[in-house]
Amino acid sequence: AQSVTQLDSHVSVSEGTPVLLRCNYSSSYSPSLFWYVQHPNKGLQLLLKYTSAATLVKGINGFEAEFKKSETSFHLTKPSAHMSDAAEYFCVVSGMDQAGTALIFGKGTTLSVSS
Amino acid sequence: NAGVTQTPKFQVLKTGQSMTLQCAQDMNHEYMSWYRQDPGMGLRLIHYSVGAGITDQGEVPNGYNVSRSTTEDFPLRLLSAAPSQTSVYFCASSLIGSGNTIYFGEGSWLTVV
Numbered sequence: 001a002q003s004v005t006q007l008d009s010h011v012s013v014s015e016g017t018p019v020l021l022r023c024n025y026s027s028s029y030s031p032s033l034f035w036y037v038q039h040p041n042k043g044l045q046l047l048l049k050y051t052s053a054a055t056l057v058k059g060i061n062g063f064e065a066e067f068k069k070s071e072t073s074f075h076l077t078k079p080s081a082h083m084s085d086a087a088e089y090f091c092v093v094s095g096m097d098q099a100g101t102a103l104i105f106g107k108g109t110t111l112s113v114s115s
Numbered sequence: 116n117a118g119v120t121q122t123p124k125f126q127v128l129k130t131g132q133s134m135t136l137q138c139a140q141d142m143n144h145e146y147m148s149w150y151r152q153d154p155g156m157g158l159r160l161i162h163y164s165v166g167a168g169i170t171d172q173g174e175v176p177n178g179y180n181v182s183r184s185t186t187e188d189f190p191l192r193l194l195s196a197a198p199s200q201t202s203v204y205f206c207a208s209s210l211i212g213s214g215n216t217i218y219f220g221e222g223s224w225l226t227v228v
Binding site for chain 2: 009031032034042043044046049051052090094101102103105106107108
């Protein structure tokens with residue numbers, strides 16, 4: 001069975017400082033992993049995805065994530081936070097249904113950015 | 116290029132009422148699904164479909180029905196609304212297979228009083 005754990009429910013950073021959002025996963029086979037972002041009262045936007053190609057994945061808005069099989073982790077990072085990055089972030093693993101398509105969401109990490 | 120369109124965006128229901136959340140996509144995706152989002156729970160899968168005429172249950176299907184008569188549409192029906200169904204609902208679509216990007220609608224905010 002697959003699962004995903006976001007290790008922090010809330011992360012606070014200052015503008016211009018690095019961002020680290022932590023995610024561990026459990027999967028019985030090689031997973032596809034995603035990070036989605038949700039701004040207040042909005043839908044979900046794909047930041048990046050890992051599908052067994054390069055282990056370092058670059059996404060939109062300067063975010064990137066590294067797939068580490070030995071640590072079963074897929075942490076999201078950004079070198080320098082911007083006020084517009086304040087949002088909720090979801091780490092996601094795919095493949096729970098017969099089509100191998102459905103997503104299992106982590107419980108989310110709220111990122112706050114202060115000036 | 117509309118993507119995934121959900122209606123209505125906001126709805127207030129009384130306990131016991133029925134309603135249908137509409138979802139349509141214009142990307143010719145075989146896979147469509149419904150999720151509900153509750154505080155601190157992430158998104159949880161309600162029902163999904165891998166093509167017209169084929170549906171199946173997800174993690175939290177009780178109290179919801181779906182049908183898929185066309186590739187484009189995947190409505191979610193609440194037959195007798197309960198306060199526990201107060202939530203934000205998201206429809207999503209994609210090509211079938213792990214690793215394909217899933218596209219989400221903007222969400223439907225449902226309150227059951």
